[in-house]
Amino acid sequence: xxxxxxxxxxxxxxxxxxxxxxxxxxxxxxxxxxxxxxxxxxxxxxxxxxxxxxxxxxxxxxxxxxxxxxxxxxxxxxxxxxxxxxxxxxxxxxxxxxxxxxxxxxxxxxxxxxxxxxxxxxxxxxxxxxxxxxxxxxxxxxxxxxxxxxxxxxxxxxxxxxxxxxxxxxxxxxxxxxxxxxxxxxxxxxxxxxxxxxxxxxxxxxxxxxxxxxxxxxxxxxxxxxxxxxxxxxxxxxxxxxxxxxxxxxxxxxxxxxxxxxxxxxxxxxxxxxxxxxxxxxxxxxxxx
Numbered sequence: 001x002x003x004x005x006x007x008x009x010x011x012x013x014x015x016x017x018x019x020x021x022x023x024x025x026x027x028x029x030x031x032x033x034x035x036x037x038x039x040x041x042x043x044x045x046x047x048x049x050x051x052x053x054x055x056x057x058x059x060x061x062x063x064x065x066x067x068x069x070x071x072x073x074x075x076x077x078x079x080x081x082x083x084x085x086x087x088x089x090x091x092x093x094x095x096x097x098x099x100x101x102x103x104x105x106x107x108x109x110x111x112x113x114x115x116x117x118x119x120x121x122x123x124x125x126x127x128x129x130x131x132x133x134x135x136x137x138x139x140x141x142x143x144x145x146x147x148x149x150x151x152x153x154x155x156x157x158x159x160x161x162x163x164x165x166x167x168x169x170x171x172x173x174x175x176x177x178x179x180x181x182x183x184x185x186x187x188x189x190x191x192x193x194x195x196x197x198x199x200x201x202x203x204x205x206x207x208x209x210x211x212x213x214x215x216x217x218x219x220x221x222x223x224x225x226x227x228x229x230x231x232x233x234x235x236x237x238x239x240x241x242x243x244x245x246x247x248x249x250x251x252x253x254x255x256x257x258x259x260x261x262x263x264x265x266x267x268x269x270x271x272x273x274x275x276x277x278x279x280x281x282x283x284x285x286x287x288x289x
Contacts (some may be wrong), residue, residue, distance in 0.1 A: 002123075003244070005125055005138070005139050005142065006122055006123060006125060006244060006254065007240060007241060007244060008142055009122055009125045009139065009141050009142055009145060010122060010237075010240035010241075010243070010244065010254075010255075010258055011236075011237045011240050012142065012145035012146060012148075012149055013145060013198045013207065013210055013236075013240075014210055014214065014233060014235075014236025014237045014239065014240050015149050015233050015236065015237070016145060016148050016149050016152055016194040016197065016198065017194055017198070017207060017210035017211040017214070017236060018210070018214045018215060018218075018229070018232040018233035018234075018235070018236040018237075019152055019153070019156060019229055019232070019233060020033075020152065020187070020190055020191050020194055020211065021033070021210070021211040021212055021214060021215030021216075021232060022215045022218065022219075022225070022228050022229050022232050023163060023167050023187055024187075024191070024211060024212070024215065025212065025215040025216055025219055026167040026168065026219075026225075027166075027167050030211075030212045030215075030216075031085070031088050032071065032074070032088065032188070032191070033191055033195075033208055033211040033212060034088075034092070034208045034212075035070055035074065035088045035091060035092035036067045036070050036071070036092075036188065036191050036192050036195055037195045037199075037207055037208050037211075038092045038093075038095070038096040038099075039066055039067070039069075039070040039091065039092045039095035039096055039099075040062075040063040040066045040067050040070075040192055040195055040196055040199075041066075041095070041096055041098075041099025041100070041103075042066055042095055042098045042099040042102060043059075043062035043063045043064075043065055043066035043067075043196075044059055044062065044063055044099070044196065044199070045099055045102040045103055045106070046062055046102070047059035047061070047062035047063070049102075049106055059196065060193065060196055060197070063192055063193070063195065063196035064189055064192045064193055064196075066095065066192070067188055067189065067191065067192025067193075067195065067196075068185055068188055068189055068192065069095075070091055070092060070095060070188075071184070071185060071188040072185075073087075073091045074087045074088055074091050077090065077091070122254050122255050122258075123254050125139050125141045125142070127139075128140050128141065141197075144197050145197050145198065147197075148193055148194055148197040151190070151193065152190055152193075152194065155186065155190060159183065159186075162178050162183055163183060163187070164225055165178060166178065166180050166183050166184070167225075191211070194207070194211075195207055198210075203255055206255045206256065206258075206259050209258075209259035209262060209263075210236055210239075210258075210259065210262065213235075213239075213259065213262040213263055213265075213266050214232045214233070214235035214236040214239065214262055214265075214266075215228075215232045216266055217231070217232070217235045217262070217265050217266045217269045218230075218231035218232035218235060220266075220269040220270060220273040220275075220276050220277070221269055221273055221274075221275075223275075235262065235265050236262065238261075238265065239258050239259070239261040239262035239265060240258050240261075242258075242261035242264075242265075243255075243256075243257035243258030243259070243260065243261035243262070244257070244258065246260070246261060
């Protein structure tokens with residue numbers, strides 16, 4: 001039964017990250033996901049110190065606040081003339097360092113440390129059960145990730161055309177009256193929500209891989225946004241199953257193997273994509289000669 005919950009949790013993470021990752025990749029904001037996944041750490045720690053629980057809604061809210069704060073500060077520094085990569089590096093390292101200091105000062109004696117937040121361990125997900133009226137409802141992570149995925153799907157579906165136009169041509173979107181900044185921060189809020197929902201099961205660092213790699217794989221395989229979202233989620237779910245199988249055989253980190261599997265799928269797409277694959281391009285050039 002534990003295998004089922006592990007694979008379901010990994011698939012839900014892949015779904016959440018796969019959908020959002022497409023928009024991050026298209027908007028050339030892939031490293032924003034990395035920044036948010038690190039900079040929410042102070043919010044997580046502060047919420048834990050206030051509530052005394054890692055399962056509180058306050059933790060989700062605090063992470064969202066710090067995720068949006070990260071985006072705002074990066075935008076502010078960029079508008080002040082600082083290069084994009086430098087802005088991202090300054091903001092996320094500073095906020096992440098603050099989170100590390102808070103953990104070392106105030107949460108050292110409890111199970112909230114850098115390893116728990118950064119790496120997670122999906123193998124233990126079935127032990128943290130949600131009970132309702134004395135009845136086991138299954139792992140808390142599954143319910144939290146399921147709720148997060150439902151929110152992401154609902155928001156993206158509701159504003160699909162707006163997100164699509166903002167991703168491909170933000171200038172045109174602004175010209176026809178779409179509030180580009182609002183949808184930018186809405187997307188960043190969803191990324192923050194997905195990050196904090198996933199950090200305990202797969203870790204804040206490894207969730208970055210699921211945000212970026214499956215979406216990048218899908219980017220190489222299609223030019224249609226709807227198909228790209230579907231392929232991104234499919235690549236993430238496939239990585240979950242392949243990575244779990246590899247982890248069982250190698251007796252290695254499950255989450256780490258999942259991201260390695262995603263990387264192998266990306267390499268396969270990079271080499272053999274029908275439209276952009278390196279091997280396919282060379283084969284076509286050789287045929288022309």
